[in-house]
Amino acid sequence: YQRRVRERPIPNFVSRVKIDGGQAFLAKFRGRFKPLTDKERDEFEDKLRKLTVSRQSIKESMGFCMDHAESAPEIVQVITESLTLPETPVPTKISRLFLVSDILHNSGLPKASNFRTGFRETLPQIFESLNEKYRSIT
16 A cells, blocks of 8 residues: 555645656655645645734644644645745745744654654745845845
8 A cells, every 4th residue: 555645736835846747746755644625725725824023923824734734744845835836925835934944843742743744845945045045126
């Protein structure tokens, strides 16, 4: 029995950016994670779109991530893709970075260590994208 990573188009804000081939990134975690359902993924993407720097907003999104820690690789993929879009406004990128920080701070919780593993691979790409954004506005 082999678990297959579900292939589906990535909705609007992450449709043009692929990290490490997208599905290849998720394949590294094959058998060690449970993919988000379509409803859960849509809910998470809505949370990311509406994310602000307010503590409550970040707390709610971080809570979703911890509640779905078994889907950590897919959550990391979605966050990374959303942070690497060049047209994302700077305040939105900052709020998403705060979310990454909170997730990593809480990644010692049971089942949450895959967040560290995933972000270890994607943080260089995230910060390279942030550097490009910074250079485009200075």
